[in-house]
Amino acid sequence: MFFLFHIWLIPLFPAFGAAVMFCFGRKLQKQTVNAVCVGVVVVAFLFSCIAFSQYLGYARDNPGKPYQTTVYTWLGTDTGGMNFVKYDGTPAAFQTDVGFLLDPLSGIWLLFVTGVGMLIHIYSTGYMAHEGGYYRFFGYLNLFMFSMLTLILANNYVLMFVGWEGVGLCSYLLIGFYFHRHSASTAANKAFIVNRIGDAGFLLGMFTIAWYFGSLRFTDVNHLAHSGHFAIGDPVITAATLLLFIGACGKSAQLPLYVWLPDAMEGPTPVSALIHAATMVTAGVYMVARSNALFVLAPTSMKTVAIVGALTAIFAASIGLVQNDIKRVLAYSTVSQLGYMFLALGVGAFTAGVFHVFTHAFFKALLFLGSGSVIHAMSGEQDMRNMGDLHKRIPITHWTMFIATFAIAGIPPFAGFFSKDEILWQTWSSEHGAYIHLWVIGYVTALMTAFYMFRLMFLTFHGRARMSHEVEHHIHESPKSMTGPLIVLALCSICAGWLGWPHSLGGSDRFAKFLNPVFAKEAEVFRAEGKGGQLAAGEKEEEHTSPIEYGLMFLSVGAGVVGWGMAWRAYRNADKGYAEPIAAAAPPVYDLLYNKYYVDEAYDYAFTGRRKVGDVRLGVMGLGEASSWFDANVIDGTVNAAGWMTRLAGTLSSWWDKWIIDGLLVNGPAVLSRIVSYPVRILQWGLVQWYALVMVFGLVGFVAYYAWR
Amino acid sequence: MQPVATTFFFYFLSGITVLSGILVITRNNAVHSALALILGLLAQAGLYLMLYAPFVAGVQIILYAGGIMVLFLFVIMLVNLERAQKEEQFNKQWLVGLLAAVALGGLLFAVYVKGGTLFTEHIAQPVENSNTQQIGVMLYGNYMFAFEIASLLLLVAIIGAVVMAKKRI
Amino acid sequence: MAPITTLHYLVVAAALFILGVIGVLTRRNVVIILMSIELILNAVNLNLVAFSRMWGLHGQVFAIFVITDAAAEAAVGLGILIAFFRNKETVNMDEVDLLKW
């Protein structure tokens, strides 16, 4: 059990790689960089696999029990010194450990993160071969792996938050990898700051949990949540879960914090694949799934999660319909798929959500890597309008991407079919059909997904070649280091879904069974509360198989096929200046979608203040300007107003600041006192008899005072 | 020596004193002022005599009227006052100054009227004889040290006057 | 007529005092200002001598010291005046305003 007992080592491998890169990377050869950076991830993957298998043995002996290990106390003292008062007035220790936890949920994440991560590392050796800052890139990637693994393996919220922020940082660094591009650095900033907004919610959520439960360790929180001490619908837990969900929204790009993810495509493509598709963005899902014990106690939060998820799904999918940048389409697709996952979580189908994360990891990574391969082949061109007819030139890419497209479109028996179908079915059946409207949204989204994905495929690989001649001349299939991962991922995209082959189709749904220990208690809670409809997926399946399920299954496959067909009709022969069907049918809708509902602009006007509304700057920068103005004028102020009033009223030109900035408290008194001291100086106009007169006045005054006292 | 016609002499002498005081501060010609002052000092010496202070009266006449005023007259001659005599004699603040002084005087007067009873009750115990002798005893007794210091004061005054007035020391 | 009490002398002295103050405050000529100061000191002396009729000879002795002081002040004052006049050719006090503020 060595490997299980030392799971804390897993994040350290990539951390070591990152440290080596940052300290010595500049002097290292590319081969060495490859060896170190890919090596550590491979080691981490193998370590994870063995640890996972050992955990399976451990779980046999201790059914339902996660494996936990504490390395050291991180925040707080372990000498009982720092206590705080819980909501009920009892003391609790302020203490956070660096502790790790392995259970089925984190095991699944662990495996696909290290696995996909490994593949993407390998892929990157090829993709990035000709880029500057090679070591830097791999250092960031390794750092990312470290953070992600910390996030997954943490046994408490705070350590999870460490990974959470860490992946955000790495995302920032990697988006800004091409830092000399202004758009890249702006996108990086955007990603970090939007994530920070979510993180703020996460932080507050954590504080709420700590205040309410007295601990931030998952097992403690779950234990207390299961203890029946807290009623369903407890407002504090609702608040806590909503706050956590804000965090999830930021990280997993849900409405309204999704805006950073499309921009994040400024990063190198492997980064998009690893971070912005397969792993990091699913952290929100992971966190919500991890907190399932809390969420089930807060139906309002669940409902919110479901609704936000569904809305995000259709919102992003609709934007994806008309985008021309190959990576952007995939980015919106990712946002949309993440919406699906949250929809699943929100309706209580935790297993389904996790399952979709799992399958999505493979096919979305594959899609991104494939698109990377396309871009590689196209000498950096990303606009699909300038592609076409690539299927013969880069066949491996073509075929692997097609597999992924089938998967995402939900065509059986590819992976996506199982997970997406599960989600839609659970949505339909939850709460006795209370979520049917969400199912409708999900269904339409499925249709759109199929359409835009096949649109992407046709525009890229079929139709007429629309690129320029030089580009055409250079088109070549990618090196083996890139195609290898593509093939592996393609295999996974086909097979991964089989793990969750549903009972209705004669399978055993091993996936759900495996996750059972994590979510089983929630099913009990639901049952106890008489909300049988919201049962966790794994539980419900075994009870009965409704004929409706087959109908829905058929419908969703139908959606995939219809989408395929529509795309085939519209784009199979796309030549230069091809027509967009939506633009033809409803130009305003096309414009709206093409401009992404103008959300970025709206944010810039309203929240960031990067753009002015008329002459007024709103948002944070507006506040900043107002505060600066306030600081310069009011706080630092103007008592000297009298002399300066006229100028003040004049123009807002440069000297204004200079004069006004110095003020109320320092220059103010100085000038004021000069004014005030004038009478004192008048008393001293140098005439001796005046002095004598003042003295006599003084004497007269004193005598008068005493006379009339 | 019993006082005779006290009331008359008092009003007469004090009238002269005050009048000459007024003259001192109103004359254009500084010499006239000085002469008026001398007159006033003499009248005051008369008042001292009425107050049984013959020694002080003598000092007043000899030292003040005789000594100090001569010094004044010398200086008036020394600094050419022809020009000053023709100019405006009062400064620009004279009205304010006058008012302030009159206010002060009014207050003093009011105070004396209100609290003067203090000084009307004690009727003088005339110390007639050997006034000079007793003053001498006091000067060399009680006030011996002050007397010595006063001599230094005069010395310093001499040094000062010399230092200031002499062209080259 | 009422008997002449100390108070009468005090009033005369006060009048002299006020006259001296008026002189100091209003006259331009330094010499006359110095004389006005002599008036003030004379008022003091009159006070002292008047009081000494009540209390004994201390007042008269004090008056002699005041006279000494008046002499010293006059001497030094006039000396300074001469030095001043030598440099500035004026004895008008309101032309003395080099030092101010």
Next chain:
Amino acid sequence: MGGAQYFTGTDYLLSLPIILLTLFALGILLIDLMIPRELKWVNAATAFVGVLFAAGGLVRIQLAQAELMLQGERVEWAFMHSMIMDHFAIYFSYLFLAGAAIAILMSVRYLEIEHEHHGEFYSLILFSVVGMMVMASGFDIVLIFIGLELMAISTYVLVGFLRSDKRSNEAALKYLLLGAFSSGIFAYGLSLFYGLTGSTNLVNIGIGVQRELTARHNHASPILVVALLTTCVGLFFKIAAIPFHQWLPDAYEGAPTSVTGFMSVAVKAAAWAMLLRILIWGLYPMRKVYLPLLIFVSIVTMTGANLAALTQNNLKRLLAYSSIAHVGYMLLGLVAFASVDYPDAAMTDGLKGILLYLLVYTFMNLGAFAVVTSLRQRDVIGDEIDDIAGLFSRAPTEAVLMLIFLLSLAGIPPLAGFYGKYFIFLSLMESGHYVLASLAVLYAVFGLYYYMRIANAMFMREATDKTRLPISVAMKFALGVSAVATVYIGIFPERFIKLVTWSAGL
């Protein structure tokens, strides 16, 4: 009243320093006639030695007093109770001598540059110190008055000592006219006190006033009030409290700088000695009567002086206003002495504060003026703030010393000036004058601003004149003593606090 038995050896013992100083002053007048122009420094040396001798005389008095104390005898009174050589007087005498000594050291080179190097100068300084000692030790208003005049007349002459300088003439003339005017008023007040109590001795005046107050149920009669006020005019004039302060900036500016320094410490200390003698020793029964007066005057003084100092561009004038401001603080110590909250308990911290203030003030202010004096060169008057600009590059030591003096004046610990202010604040808090205390500390901050203007000029501006400043040995000595004292008192104030406690007879 008999003859010779009035005077005993103790009279001469207790007036020993005064006698010594007088002898030396007369000696200088004689020596001056005999020595050539180049050796005029001998006068200074003689005067310095005279000061040392006088200090020796003071030590002699202390020894004798200590010796007789062992026999259970207190020897303090002299000359028929008209003079008292108590700790208070001895303390102040030391202060005067220290001030005079440093002023003498400062003067040597300065007077040479001014071409006014005469023996009379030193002689007058010694005479004025005699006057001061008389003021501090006099217990009879006649003696105090004569001492005051001796000091004042010597000072008039010293102020006008630069006879060819119009500003010096003018300052002397103004000082003299106002000084004489104020002494007239002062004497008028004293005469009224004599008339009310029938005595010229402070003890009897105090008794008489008490009797007077008791007779009128602790209500002061109008004449008593007039007597008090006219006396106070004289006192306030000498310490230069607003509105009786106006002579001071002019006199300070016009006077030779070393004299300014001398005036700002020794003359001021003497005025304070006189004020404390009269108001506390003599008129203690009236303390509740003059309390509002003191409060008013101190507030007005702090306010006016601080405001006026802000705009000064002349160093001497600025320091003059600052010294007026310090008077305001010191008056607060007197306010605290006559506390309203605890009418019967004398709060002596304020008195300690004043005495300590005067002690540290002697060193720091003289030090500051010494630096200003050293700025005087052939063609530079050296008393404008511009003249001190860049002093740090011209004479770093002096600049740093000046900084020390300024910070000390501003009351920054751990420099001597802090303790003066500290005791004032302490006494105010103790006696319950919280508002006054707050006001005082605010003005202390205010004060820092104008002191720092000088520091800014020295350290942060470029010098217009790059030549290095020559400093005489005597000046170095004066500066060194002042600086060491300022810092030493600041760091080890204990024995000095003990000293003032001792001197106040507490």
Next chain:
Amino acid sequence: MQSHILSIILFTPLVGAILLMFVPKDNKDAIRWIANLFALGGLLVSLPLVPWFWAQRFEPGFKFMEGAPNNWIPSIGAGYVLGIDGISFLLIMLTTLLGWVSILSSWTAIENRVKEYYIWFLILQVGMLGVFMSLDFFLFFVFWEAMLVPMYLLIGIWGGPRKLYAAIKFFLYTLFGSVLMLLSVLFLYFYNFRQTGSYTFSIQALYRTAPHIFHDPAYGSTFAILLFLAFFLAFAIKVPMFPFHTWLPDAHVEAPTAGSVILAGVLLKMGTYGFVRFALPFFPDVVMHPKVRGWMIALSIIGIIYGALVSLMQKDMKKLVAYSSVSHLGFCTLGIFALNPAGLSGSVLQQINHGISTGALFLIVGILYERRHTREISEYGGISNVMPLYATITMIMFLSSMGLPLLNGFVGEFTILQGTFVENWRWAAWAVPGVILAAAYLLWLYQRVFFGTVTNPKNEKLHDLTPREVLTFVPLLIMAFWIGLYPKPFFQILQQPVNQLVLTVRPDYPGISSPVNASIPAAPAQAAALHPVTAETTKVAKP
């Protein structure tokens, strides 16, 4: 040795300063070497404190006590009493460390009047150390004020174009607050006298009596609040809390780099230290007064948000960092007035963190300034291309400043916010946006300065960090990671004093009966010492 260690630490820099006075002015290298040696020496002599203190970190009361009350100026009750607890220990170590770093960093930055510069700097060091060590209010006050002068000169002589203004502003502001504090403490002094019959400024004596003013019918709560406000003003100006902060940007912008480092790193901490050492234990009931506490918290939160917003819009790098200090110190005061163990520990730790991170930020700005002599953000761009190492270090320090986990900033902020949250969730909720804004202004700054291509030709030739410059960052980086990764030792050091403090302010705070304290027999006595007993004469434990 142990018993005099504090004096040794305190006066080592002074010895250096005195020694420097005798070095000829023109021998700049010798001056630099001596100054650096003594700064390093100051750090080295303070190092033995670490193991010694560690060994007794859980013991109650002050450690390494030196001197005795009233031994300095007996007639006014002032003593030379030094002693430290966990809070001052950390700040002292920070001071010696930053002192060395900033002196090292000025090797090339200061070219004129080198000698004076180092002398003032070393004297400043003495003042700062004295403030943290004094256990006598009078002594404290002396150091507190004395330290202003060298800082004033450092800003005024070696500062930027508006140095005169900035220097005097700094001086006046700080003095203004501190004189009122002096008055307030004078009252405590007399109050102590009336209660115990002894005049003393010993802090431990005042601890016992000062809290009673609040309940004393002769004075009452309003009076106690006024007294507290005087303290508050002094410390709030120093911190600086909104709205007393306007001296800070000016002082920072004009000060030389090392001055800014010390100013931000140590001087600002004196305000927060003052709160912890004086304001809280002197006026426990006042700080728990809901209105007072509400105002304190409100000002802290306003400071956090406002400072961040203002720094967002700055065009001058140094000013940006200066305003960010306002924001960060807002967190510190927030933690203090959370008045629970987490808040207070977090606050003190955050003070250390701020010293490290913001100190480093000023060094960073200073390095660019030294090369280009401008701090305008718009002058730069693409610096990453020419100075990669510098860019990396900057990134790490920015991240530390914005509170990224595993770096120091997070530990402090998290602890503070958690402590605040359990007091009142709204306070924490208001403060949290500060975390977001911190990311915004720092990242935006980073983008504008480091990202992009080099647009300004003047920036093309910039050379990367020299080994000496790297050396200045090394300790800061180590500390940043250490606190970020393993803050437990720091929390343990703070545990005892912070719990004592909380017990003083809130005697009924549940859960503070740490096993360690319980195991020490002296624990009840310690609680008694904190719980004021009237009329108990001054007793000071000898080390």
